[in-house]
Amino acid sequence: MSQIDYFTEECSVEAVNTRMGETINPRLREVMASLITHLHGFVKEVELTQEEWEFAIDFLTxxxxxxxxKRQEFILLSDTLGVSMLVDAIQHRRPEGATENTVFGPFHVDGAPELEMGANISLDGKGEQCLYEGRVLDLDGNPIEGVRIDVWSDNSEGFYDVQQPDEQPVWNNRGVFITGPDGRYWFTGIKPVSYPIPDDGPVGQMLRHLGRHPWRPAHMHFLLDHPDYERIVTHTFVAGDTYLTSDTVFGVKESLILDYAANPDVKTGWQAHFDFVMNPHEQ
Known part of the structure; x- marks a missing residue:
């Protein structure tokens, strides 16, 4: 494609894309050329006004x-537009039976303490107690030893510890567990509650203008790592939650919805069983 010397409405895409250098990274060329094509196509399709363009620039600013x-508004923007889930879906196409991924979320914290299997991660003692248990298996149903399971959830009021550093204990509702030869895991936490994403900024304003709510259905986060298997970043969701079909970040997958059953060993307690299935790297 020869370089277009002058920019016109009709040849806007070519004018921009042909200015890229000959020796740039091929993947960068592919991504940017497609971005320019779609971006210019969008502007032409809706005939974006100067006022709308200026509003968009202000919104991004x-x-x-x-x-x-402690807050990443651009991740919230990506999440609420469904982009985070789409990128994740493309990058984690797995065989049938393997546990599905979902969004990572902005509230993970590195360095959570490694705990003995069966420990209680609820440090403030609030909320409805819940036993989480299950196994980590390969695609053939064999247990996997040495899986690092990083877990975290909100508290009974719908806030993560990093959102309330002066009110919640450090590492509240967080912990790391390592599976043994039987692949089993079990720990005590609380039954999570639904909560709104931070909506006091530009993303919240966008949602209100779009007639959308900021709520996420109740869920427990899981991050599973093992050197021989693909990492799993996922949630398990509470069946019956009001927001399962309208999660503001589109994170719910049907295979991740759990029935929380009454725990016969704990008064007013719950139990949630889920078996994780990991996909080997070569798959």
């Missing part, structure tokens, strides 16, 4: 200004 070391 405010989104960046809202970010800090």
């Amino acid at each position: 405010r989104t960046g200004q809202t970010c800090d070391d």
Whole structure:
């Protein structure tokens, strides 16, 4: 394609894409050329006005200004537009039977303490107690030893410990467990509750203008690592939650919805059973 010397409405895509250098990274060329094509196509399709363009620039500016070391507004924007889930789905196409991924979320914290199997991760003692248990298996149903399971959830009021550093104990509702030869895991936490994503910034304003709510259905986070298998980043969701079919970040998958049963050993307690199935790297 020869370079277009002058920019016109009709040849806007070619004018921009032909300016890229000959020696740039091929993947960068592919991604940026497609981005320019679709972006210009969108502007032409809706005939974007100057006022709308300026509003968009201001929106993105405010989104960046809202970010800090504890809040990532651009991740929220990606999540609520379904982009995070789409990227994840494309990157984690797995065979039937393997546990499905979902969004990572902004509230994971590295360095959670490694605990003995069966430990209680609820440090504030609030909420409805819940026993989480199951196995980690390969595609043939064999137990996997040495799987690192990192878990975290909100508290009984719908907040993560990092959102309330002056109110919740450090590492509240967080922990790391390592499976033994039987592949089993079990620990005590609380039955999670649904909660809204932070909606006091630009993303929240966008949702309100779109007639959408900011709520996520109740879920427990799981991050599973093993050197021989693909990492699993997922949630398990509470069956019957009001927001299962309208999760603001589109994270719910039917295979991840669990019936929480009454725990006969604990008064007013619950239990949630889920077997994780890991896919080997070569798959």
